[in-house]
Amino acid sequence: MNIQRIEEFRITLDQKKAIQQLFAECFPGYPKGRTYFKQLPNFRYLVFQGELLIAHLAVEHRMIALDQIPYSIFGVVDICVDAQFRKQNIAANLLKQLEELGKDNSIDFIILTASDNQLYLNNGYQIKSNTCRWLFINDHQTLGVKNHHLSEALLVKSLGDKEWSAGIVDFLGTVF
Ligand SMILES: CC(C)(COP(=O)(O)OP(=O)(O)OC[C@H]1O[C@@H](n2cnc3c(N)ncnc32)[C@H](O)[C@@H]1OP(=O)(O)O)[C@@H](O)C(=O)NCCC(=O)NCCS
Numbered sequence: 001m002n003i004q005r006i007e008e009f010r011i012t013l014d015q016k017k018a019i020q021q022l023f024a025e026c027f028p029g030y031p032k033g034r035t036y037f038k039q040l041p042n043f044r045y046l047v048f049q050g051e052l053l054i055a056h057l058a059v060e061h062r063m064i065a066l067d068q069i070p071y072s073i074f075g076v077v078d079i080c081v082d083a084q085f086r087k088q089n090i091a092a093n094l095l096k097q098l099e100e101l102g103k104d105n106s107i108d109f110i111i112l113t114a115s116d117n118q119l120y121l122n123n124g125y126q127i128k129s130n131t132c133r134w135l136f137i138n139d140h141q142t143l144g145v146k147n148h149h150l151s152e153a154l155l156v157k158s159l160g161d162k163e164w165s166a167g168i169v170d171f172l173g174t175v176f
Helices: 013-026 090-104 118-122
Strands: 002-007 043-049 052-066 069-081 109-113 126-128 131-138 141-149 154-158
Touching (some): 052 090, 090 109, 090 118
Parallel strands (some): 069 109
Antiparallel strands (some): 002 043, 043 052, 109 154, 131 141
16 A cells, blocks of 8 residues: 655546546545535545545644634545445545644644544544634635534544634634
């Protein structure tokens, strides 16, 4: 198994096609022919078994504001593993690699939103229920700003000594 971390602008056409194919299998209803839901990430982890792409995790590196205090975060997007390779800790391993990268580079938190929390709880994430504000984008159109209470849908892991508070989270961009 070969894990690569690639900046988004370096992703080749063949890699894009492989990501689209994996998304079509893992995320029913994902916009066809796209490798991103709202906006391009900054970098991705791609896991190959031979030539076959079997797992993916995209990351947005961004500032957010929590209770008006700015923090640097990694936002996890579109984590998925080919159905034939699940339950072998591949997703957990990708989260661990991202965590080490974040710790080495003074990132404050890893955050994401999810309806099924199990993978993240297994890996030391905490469930939070903050009110959040984000840029609402649909199909390449900015439609406004959303304010919404995310009840038990926000997953957070602190990578240093910063503590997550119960204040308003301003995503300063789209939601993950
Ligand atoms: C979620 C997913 C990436 C896990 O990959 P994986 O390599 O099998 O994960 P690991 O082996 O590291 O861990 C398995 C754990 O993930 C949990 N899990 C399964 N599907 C999950 C999901 N959709 N969301 C969160 N956790 C999930 C399992 O319950 C399991 O926990 P358990 O061992 O306590 O039962 C994979 O099931 C997948 O690609 N699902 C379809 C895409 C998806 O839903 N992605 C998550 C978007 S938030």
